[in-house]
Amino acid sequence: MDLEQLKMRRLQSWCQNGIDRVPDPTAAAQFINRQGIVTHYSASPEVPNLFWAYVSEEGVKGVPEWNSPSGEVYTWRWDLGRADAAFYGALVAKKPTWISYEILPLVLCFAMDRRDPDELYADGQLSNGAIRVIRAFEGTSGTLSTKELRQRAGFPTGKAERAAYLKAVEELDSHMFLAKTFDVGGEGDDMSHSLVRIKYAKQVDESLALHAEEALQKFLARYITQSIYLDPKVFGKHLRLDAKLLNDAIENLVSAGLATRYEGLVVSTND
Numbered sequence: 001m002d003l004e005q006l007k008m009r010r011l012q013s014w015c016q017n018g019i020d021r022v023p024d025p026t027a028a029a030q031f032i033n034r035q036g037i038v039t040h041y042s043a044s045p046e047v048p049n050l051f052w053a054y055v056s057e058e059g060v061k062g063v064p065e066w067n068s069p070s071g072e073v074y075t076w077r078w079d080l081g082r083a084d085a086a087f088y089g090a091l092v093a094k095k096p097t098w099i100s101y102e103i104l105p106l107v108l109c110f111a112m113d114r115r116d117p118d119e120l121y122a123d124g125q126l127s128n129g130a131i132r133v134i135r136a137f138e139g140t141s142g143t144l145s146t147k148e149l150r151q152r153a154g155f156p157t158g159k160a161e162r163a164a165y166l167k168a169v170e171e172l173d174s175h176m177f178l179a180k181t182f183d184v185g186g187e188g189d190d191m192s193h194s195l196v197r198i199k200y201a202k203q204v205d206e207s208l209a210l211h212a213e214e215a216l217q218k219f220l221a222r223y224i225t226q227s228i229y230l231d232p233k234v235f236g237k238h239l240r241l242d243a244k245l246l247n248d249a250i251e252n253l254v255s256a257g258l259a260t261r262y263e264g265l266v267v268s269t270n271d
Helices: 003-013 025-035 050-055 069-074 076-082 104-111 117-122 128-135 146-153 159-174 201-208 212-227 232-238 243-255
Strands: 037-039 087-090 096-099 143-145 178-182 191-195 259-262 265-268
Touching: 003 212, 025 037, 025 050, 025 076, 025 212, 037 050, 050 069, 069 076, 076 087, 076 178, 076 191, 087 159, 104 201, 104 212, 117 128, 128 146, 128 159, 143 146, 146 159, 146 191, 159 178, 212 243, 212 259, 212 265, 232 243, 243 259, 243 265
Parallel strands: none
Antiparallel strands: 037 096, 087 096, 087 178, 143 191, 178 191, 259 265
Protein backbone atom coordinates (compact mmCIF):
# COMPACT_ATOMS: atom_id res chain seq x y z
CA MET A 1 0.00 0.00 0.00
CA ASP A 2 1.41 3.37 -1.05
CA LEU A 3 0.07 6.73 0.16
CA GLU A 4 0.94 8.49 -3.09
CA GLN A 5 -0.95 5.90 -5.12
CA LEU A 6 -3.94 6.21 -2.81
CA LYS A 7 -3.93 9.98 -3.26
CA MET A 8 -3.74 9.67 -7.05
CA ARG A 9 -6.72 7.31 -7.01
CA ARG A 10 -8.66 9.82 -4.91
CA LEU A 11 -7.77 12.71 -7.23
CA GLN A 12 -9.00 10.68 -10.19
CA SER A 13 -12.26 9.78 -8.44
CA TRP A 14 -12.79 13.40 -7.39
CA CYS A 15 -11.91 14.77 -10.88
CA GLN A 16 -8.91 16.68 -9.55
CA ASN A 17 -6.19 14.89 -11.51
CA GLY A 18 -5.85 17.32 -14.42
CA ILE A 19 -7.49 14.82 -16.79
CA ASP A 20 -11.00 14.05 -15.61
CA ARG A 21 -13.27 17.01 -14.88
CA VAL A 22 -16.85 18.13 -14.30
CA PRO A 23 -17.56 20.59 -17.15
CA ASP A 24 -21.18 21.64 -16.61
CA PRO A 25 -24.24 21.39 -14.32
CA THR A 26 -25.45 18.16 -15.95
CA ALA A 27 -22.11 16.50 -15.22
CA ALA A 28 -22.17 18.09 -11.76
CA ALA A 29 -25.48 16.37 -10.94
CA GLN A 30 -24.00 13.05 -12.04
CA PHE A 31 -20.90 13.73 -9.96
CA ILE A 32 -22.99 14.45 -6.85
CA ASN A 33 -24.99 11.26 -7.30
CA ARG A 34 -21.81 9.23 -7.79
CA GLN A 35 -19.98 10.72 -4.80
CA GLY A 36 -23.02 11.02 -2.53
CA ILE A 37 -21.82 14.13 -0.73
CA VAL A 38 -20.09 17.11 -2.38
CA THR A 39 -19.47 20.69 -1.27
CA HIS A 40 -19.93 23.51 -3.76
CA TYR A 41 -16.50 25.02 -3.10
CA SER A 42 -13.62 23.55 -1.14
CA ALA A 43 -14.63 23.14 2.51
CA SER A 44 -12.80 20.03 3.68
CA PRO A 45 -9.90 17.93 2.38
CA GLU A 46 -12.08 14.89 3.12
CA VAL A 47 -15.00 15.82 0.84
CA PRO A 48 -14.92 16.50 -2.92
CA ASN A 49 -16.12 19.83 -4.26
CA LEU A 50 -17.54 21.08 -7.56
CA PHE A 51 -15.06 23.92 -8.05
CA TRP A 52 -11.93 21.76 -7.96
CA ALA A 53 -13.73 19.13 -10.07
CA TYR A 54 -14.48 21.82 -12.66
CA VAL A 55 -10.87 23.03 -12.87
CA SER A 56 -9.63 19.44 -12.34
CA GLU A 57 -7.01 20.54 -9.84
CA GLU A 58 -6.89 20.52 -6.05
CA GLY A 59 -5.84 23.58 -4.11
CA VAL A 60 -6.98 26.20 -6.65
CA LYS A 61 -8.08 29.46 -5.06
CA GLY A 62 -11.35 30.94 -6.23
CA VAL A 63 -11.51 34.47 -7.62
CA PRO A 64 -14.64 36.51 -6.71
CA GLU A 65 -15.32 37.51 -10.30
CA TRP A 66 -18.18 36.43 -12.55
CA ASN A 67 -15.87 35.94 -15.52
CA SER A 68 -13.77 33.27 -13.82
CA PRO A 69 -13.97 29.52 -13.13
CA SER A 70 -15.16 30.33 -9.61
CA GLY A 71 -17.89 32.58 -10.99
CA GLU A 72 -18.96 29.92 -13.49
CA VAL A 73 -19.36 27.28 -10.78
CA TYR A 74 -21.18 29.78 -8.53
CA THR A 75 -24.12 29.89 -10.95
CA TRP A 76 -24.44 26.10 -10.95
CA ARG A 77 -26.28 26.15 -7.64
CA TRP A 78 -29.35 27.50 -9.43
CA ASP A 79 -29.07 25.03 -12.30
CA LEU A 80 -28.76 22.15 -9.84
CA GLY A 81 -31.42 23.55 -7.54
CA ARG A 82 -34.00 24.15 -10.26
CA ALA A 83 -33.34 20.62 -11.52
CA ASP A 84 -33.84 19.30 -7.96
CA ALA A 85 -30.59 17.41 -8.42
CA ALA A 86 -29.91 16.86 -4.72
CA PHE A 87 -30.47 18.10 -1.18
CA TYR A 88 -28.70 21.41 -0.55
CA GLY A 89 -27.82 22.60 2.93
CA ALA A 90 -24.96 23.63 5.21
CA LEU A 91 -23.28 20.50 6.54
CA VAL A 92 -19.58 19.95 5.82
CA ALA A 93 -17.61 22.50 7.87
CA LYS A 94 -20.86 24.55 7.90
CA LYS A 95 -20.48 25.19 4.16
CA PRO A 96 -22.96 24.65 1.29
CA THR A 97 -23.17 20.90 0.70
CA TRP A 98 -24.98 18.77 -1.87
CA ILE A 99 -26.25 15.39 -0.67
CA SER A 100 -27.68 12.84 -3.09
CA TYR A 101 -31.22 11.74 -2.36
CA GLU A 102 -30.04 8.12 -2.28
CA ILE A 103 -28.02 8.65 0.89
CA LEU A 104 -29.98 11.54 2.39
CA PRO A 105 -31.85 9.31 4.90
CA LEU A 106 -28.50 7.99 6.15
CA VAL A 107 -27.08 11.49 6.61
CA LEU A 108 -30.23 12.77 8.31
CA CYS A 109 -30.11 9.82 10.69
CA PHE A 110 -26.67 10.65 12.09
CA ALA A 111 -26.56 14.42 11.45
CA MET A 112 -30.08 15.77 12.05
CA ASP A 113 -31.18 16.50 15.60
CA ARG A 114 -34.18 14.28 16.31
CA ARG A 115 -35.47 16.49 19.12
CA ASP A 116 -38.27 18.97 18.56
CA PRO A 117 -37.06 22.59 18.21
CA ASP A 118 -39.52 23.79 20.87
CA GLU A 119 -38.15 21.18 23.25
CA LEU A 120 -34.61 22.36 22.57
CA TYR A 121 -35.67 25.96 23.11
CA ALA A 122 -37.41 25.10 26.41
CA ASP A 123 -34.20 23.38 27.57
CA GLY A 124 -32.10 26.43 26.66
CA GLN A 125 -30.35 24.64 23.79
CA LEU A 126 -31.81 26.79 21.03
CA SER A 127 -31.59 30.58 20.94
CA ASN A 128 -34.48 33.01 20.80
CA GLY A 129 -33.49 34.02 17.27
CA ALA A 130 -33.43 30.42 16.06
CA ILE A 131 -36.86 29.56 17.48
CA ARG A 132 -38.27 32.73 15.91
CA VAL A 133 -37.09 31.49 12.53
CA ILE A 134 -38.63 28.05 13.13
CA ARG A 135 -41.94 29.51 14.26
CA ALA A 136 -42.04 31.81 11.23
CA PHE A 137 -42.96 28.74 9.17
CA GLU A 138 -46.17 28.13 11.14
CA GLY A 139 -49.20 28.20 8.87
CA THR A 140 -47.07 27.89 5.72
CA SER A 141 -46.15 25.07 3.34
CA GLY A 142 -42.78 24.81 5.07
CA THR A 143 -40.93 26.87 2.44
CA LEU A 144 -40.32 30.62 2.55
CA SER A 145 -38.21 33.04 0.55
CA THR A 146 -35.40 34.70 2.47
CA LYS A 147 -37.23 38.03 2.41
CA GLU A 148 -40.48 36.59 3.73
CA LEU A 149 -38.71 34.45 6.32
CA ARG A 150 -36.85 37.46 7.72
CA GLN A 151 -40.05 39.50 7.89
CA ARG A 152 -42.10 36.76 9.55
CA ALA A 153 -39.29 35.99 12.02
CA GLY A 154 -38.97 39.64 13.01
CA PHE A 155 -35.58 40.44 11.48
CA PRO A 156 -36.20 43.69 9.55
CA THR A 157 -33.71 45.18 7.14
CA GLY A 158 -30.44 46.51 8.51
CA LYS A 159 -26.89 45.29 9.00
CA ALA A 160 -27.34 44.26 12.64
CA GLU A 161 -30.62 42.46 11.97
CA ARG A 162 -29.13 40.66 8.99
CA ALA A 163 -26.22 39.46 11.13
CA ALA A 164 -28.64 38.22 13.81
CA TYR A 165 -30.75 36.46 11.19
CA LEU A 166 -27.73 34.72 9.63
CA LYS A 167 -26.57 33.61 13.07
CA ALA A 168 -29.99 32.10 13.78
CA VAL A 169 -30.02 30.29 10.43
CA GLU A 170 -26.50 28.95 11.01
CA GLU A 171 -27.63 27.61 14.38
CA LEU A 172 -30.55 25.81 12.75
CA ASP A 173 -28.28 24.51 10.00
CA SER A 174 -26.09 22.91 12.67
CA HIS A 175 -29.11 20.83 13.72
CA MET A 176 -30.02 20.17 10.05
CA PHE A 177 -33.44 21.73 10.57
CA LEU A 178 -33.22 23.87 7.41
CA ALA A 179 -32.40 23.30 3.75
CA LYS A 180 -31.87 25.73 0.90
CA THR A 181 -34.40 25.18 -1.87
CA PHE A 182 -35.10 26.58 -5.32
CA ASP A 183 -37.88 27.15 -7.83
CA VAL A 184 -37.87 23.60 -9.19
CA GLY A 185 -38.52 23.61 -12.92
CA GLY A 186 -38.57 27.41 -12.98
CA GLU A 187 -36.22 30.03 -14.30
CA GLY A 188 -35.88 32.45 -11.39
CA ASP A 189 -32.80 33.00 -9.27
CA ASP A 190 -34.64 33.15 -5.96
CA MET A 191 -33.45 30.87 -3.18
CA SER A 192 -35.68 29.87 -0.30
CA HIS A 193 -35.41 28.05 3.01
CA SER A 194 -37.42 24.94 3.78
CA LEU A 195 -38.03 22.98 6.95
CA VAL A 196 -36.31 19.65 6.40
CA ARG A 197 -38.99 17.73 8.30
CA ILE A 198 -41.66 19.01 5.92
CA LYS A 199 -39.83 19.33 2.60
CA TYR A 200 -38.10 15.98 2.95
CA ALA A 201 -40.66 14.16 5.08
CA LYS A 202 -40.16 10.82 3.30
CA GLN A 203 -36.40 10.83 3.85
CA VAL A 204 -36.85 12.00 7.44
CA ASP A 205 -39.24 9.11 8.14
CA GLU A 206 -36.73 6.69 6.64
CA SER A 207 -33.97 8.18 8.79
CA LEU A 208 -36.00 7.79 11.97
CA ALA A 209 -36.30 4.06 11.31
CA LEU A 210 -32.52 3.70 11.43
CA HIS A 211 -29.97 3.70 14.23
CA ALA A 212 -27.24 6.32 13.97
CA GLU A 213 -24.37 3.80 14.06
CA GLU A 214 -26.02 1.66 11.36
CA ALA A 215 -26.67 4.71 9.17
CA LEU A 216 -23.13 6.06 9.56
CA GLN A 217 -21.62 2.67 8.77
CA LYS A 218 -23.68 2.39 5.56
CA PHE A 219 -22.79 5.95 4.63
CA LEU A 220 -19.07 5.36 5.18
CA ALA A 221 -19.14 2.10 3.22
CA ARG A 222 -20.49 3.99 0.21
CA TYR A 223 -18.40 7.13 0.75
CA ILE A 224 -15.06 5.38 1.04
CA THR A 225 -15.41 3.58 -2.30
CA GLN A 226 -15.23 7.03 -3.93
CA SER A 227 -12.89 8.81 -1.52
CA ILE A 228 -10.53 5.76 -1.46
CA TYR A 229 -9.53 6.64 2.11
CA LEU A 230 -10.45 9.01 4.91
CA ASP A 231 -8.77 10.76 7.79
CA PRO A 232 -11.14 10.06 10.71
CA LYS A 233 -10.10 13.09 12.76
CA VAL A 234 -10.64 15.62 9.97
CA PHE A 235 -13.71 13.86 8.60
CA GLY A 236 -15.33 13.67 12.04
CA LYS A 237 -14.57 17.31 12.82
CA HIS A 238 -15.96 18.68 9.57
CA LEU A 239 -19.14 16.61 9.76
CA ARG A 240 -19.51 17.28 13.50
CA LEU A 241 -19.62 13.58 14.30
CA ASP A 242 -19.50 12.07 17.76
CA ALA A 243 -16.05 10.50 18.10
CA LYS A 244 -17.29 7.22 19.57
CA LEU A 245 -20.03 6.91 16.96
CA LEU A 246 -17.51 7.40 14.17
CA ASN A 247 -14.96 5.02 15.64
CA ASP A 248 -17.56 2.29 16.18
CA ALA A 249 -18.80 2.64 12.60
CA ILE A 250 -15.22 2.41 11.30
CA GLU A 251 -14.50 -0.65 13.44
CA ASN A 252 -17.57 -2.33 11.96
CA LEU A 253 -16.33 -1.51 8.46
CA VAL A 254 -12.93 -3.00 9.25
CA SER A 255 -14.50 -6.09 10.82
CA ALA A 256 -16.66 -6.55 7.73
CA GLY A 257 -13.55 -6.41 5.52
CA LEU A 258 -14.70 -3.24 3.76
CA ALA A 259 -11.83 -1.11 5.05
CA THR A 260 -8.46 -1.34 6.72
CA ARG A 261 -6.46 1.03 8.90
CA TYR A 262 -3.19 2.35 7.51
CA GLU A 263 -0.99 5.07 9.03
CA GLY A 264 -3.87 6.84 10.74
CA LEU A 265 -6.15 6.57 7.70
CA VAL A 266 -9.08 4.30 6.95
CA VAL A 267 -8.57 2.81 3.50
CA SER A 268 -11.17 1.14 1.29
CA THR A 269 -10.48 -2.50 0.45
CA ASN A 270 -12.63 -2.22 -2.66
CA ASP A 271 -10.22 -2.30 -5.58
